[in-house]
Amino acid sequence: MVTLAACAAEVRPPAVYPGERLYVEDHLRAIDAEAWPxxxxxxxxxxxxxxxxxxxxxFAKACAAAELxxxxxxxxxxxxxxALFHRLAAHGWIGFAESYLAGEWTTPxxxxxxxxxxxxxxxxxAPNTPDVPRQDVAGGELPPDLVRLYAGDRVSHQGGVYSTGVPTTVRHAIEAHEKRGKTHFVDITTLSEPTAxxxxxxxxxxxxAAQWLADAAQVGPGTHVLVYPASGVQAAVVSAGRRGVVDLLSADAEALRDVAEYLVFAGATDAVACHxxxxxxxxxxxWRGHYDAIISVEALESFPQADRVRYARMIERLLDGDGxxxxxxxxxxxxxxxxxxxxVRGLQAFIWPGLDYPSTQDVHKLLDKHTGLRAVAQTHTGSHYRESLAQQRSFFAGHLREAAAAGYDPVYRRLWMYQFALREALFxxxxxxxVAFSVVHRHRRGRR
Structure with missing residues (x-):
């Protein structure tokens, strides 16, 4: 699942920070200054x-405390x-990431x-870390040839659910955020850690993992399914295998071409239409339509706060009343x-400009206050996501030569290793x- 987020901008470096003086050291002369200013x-x-x-x-004090x-x-x-310390002084955690990308500090x-x-x-x-300079967020998805370097032949960077995880479900009453301020029940499922x-x-x-998403969306024969964005292609294939009728949306034409090729390989072209x-x-x-099921994979966290209401209202508009x-x-x-x-600001600076991880409460609040939708169930798979990141990191580390042959320069390769490691560390x-939230129109809540 790589938050990595499906509606993220393509990888881009931050602009030079306003008012800064800069200098180039000898060890940096091989780095493309236009690509990585x-x-x-x-x-x-x-x-x-x-x-x-x-x-x-x-930094030395922090390393001593961390026993590094x-x-x-x-x-x-x-x-x-x-140069590491100049970057830390100027940009904090972003400077720490910059220095790693420049090869100024390394790990075995x-x-x-x-x-x-x-x-x-x-x-x-927590060194003083400035806000990331504002950028226009493009509508691209992660380059498919990059995704293949850590996810294999699949063009989805979705994380996994491992067979050794045991689910446990408990029903909780949580506070509603609508004006009347009532509580409602949510079925919360947690998976135990994967082993071996x-x-x-x-x-x-x-x-x-895609099967779990399709189960939660109640996909079966004849179900009209919307999968958005293209990072959910595995869910589209699974839905097609259940004889659902699937529309898959993306704002990235290049990513969509790769998805279409993968659908041919998976034998799902008759049931999945790419748009x-x-x-x-x-x-x-x-885009118009009414869908019995909508599956959205790793998009919400990559949108800036201002766009999250639009995202939630788009789901509301396209979801059928009983969907x-x-x-x-x-x-x-x-x-x-x-x-x-x-x-995390290092990830904002170089990969996902709008990245800001919400809390589960934030998601419930977004739906309750701004839509007629409500989350009635949520499945937590954090330990499985962490394991997926570890395997993806390992897989990518084994394909660094292929990444170089594909045109990804050393800075890019170090960036991708850094983002895997940082997100794995946080998990x-x-x-x-x-978390996968099961969401319905509010009038359905009494029927569950």
Whole structure:
């Protein structure tokens, strides 16, 4: 599920921060400054040397508290260039990511990268991190040839549900956020942690996750299903296998072409129709219809706050009165710390400009206050998502040469390893969770 979010912009570096002076060191001259402006240059704010010394001292203190080894054969990370501390002083966690992308600090392998990020966040390391400069958010999805490098032949980056997870369901009464302020019941299902997992299990786990989504959406013979965006292609294939009639929407023509090719390979072209829409949130002029089931995979968290109401109202408009929508998204838990939120800004800067993980309460509030919809069930699969990220990270690490051959430069390859490691660290720390919300029109609540 890679939040990685399906309606994210294509990978892009942040613009140079306003008012900064920059300089280029010798070790950065091989980096494409046009493609990676903030990586190819080192910021030099006022009192740069003094601020870098303070940043170095704070970083050393955090590493000591985290029990990270910085020197010797057993080092958890190695600092190769003092430019790291200038970046930390200027950009905080974003600078930490920039420095990793520049190769200014390294770890022995990707597992150590997860360890470093987990440990620093756990200690509460929170250097001053500026807001990400505003960018226009494109409607692209992740490049399909990139997704293949960590998800195999499938063009979906959806995470998995492993067969060893045992579900437990409890009904909870939660506070409604509509004006009358009543409570309503939600069936909350939690999966136990997967065991004895290896890389070969990922493909089956992705299919199983799609089956869970189709189950929650009550997809069966003749069900008219909307899958949005294209990252939910596995759910589209599963729905087609149940003799549903499926529409799949995307605002990215290139991604949709790859999805169409995969549907041919999966034998689902007769039941799944792919449609291009002009923007990530199609309005009534762009797409109409009434669907018995809607499956939306990893879109909500990637939209800026201003667009989330439009997203929820789009689901409401397209969902039939007796239908069920399933919204799968990554959420922040109560354990999400300021240090973790600072670290996430690195993902905002380089990959998903609108990324902001909601809480489960935020999702209920969004639906209750702005739509006539209501979440009546939610399934938590965070430990399985974490394991999927670990397998995807490992898979990508084994295909770095193929990534280079496909045209992904060293900065891009390090970026993708960094985002896997950071999100895995946040899931391992129980600061993020993956939740699928089953959503119906409010008038149906008494029928469940």
């Amino acid at each position: 903030s990586v190819a240059t080192v910021p030099q704010p006022r009192f740069a040397s003094w601020r870098a010394q303070r940043a170095e001292a704070a 080894v910085l020197e010797g054969a057993d080092a958890d990370l190695t600092v190769a260039h003092d 392998d990707s597992a150590h990268l997860v360890k470093v990020l987990s440990a620093l966040i756990a200690t509460g390391y 997992v290896d890389r070969e299990d990922l493909a089956d786990a992705q299919v199983r 291009i829409v002009p923007q990530p949130l199609p309005g009534p002029k762009h 069920t929508a399933v919204i799968q998204t990554t959420v922040a838990t109560e354990s999400m710390s300021p240090a973790a939120r600072g670290a 391992a720390s129980n600061m993020l969770d993956s």
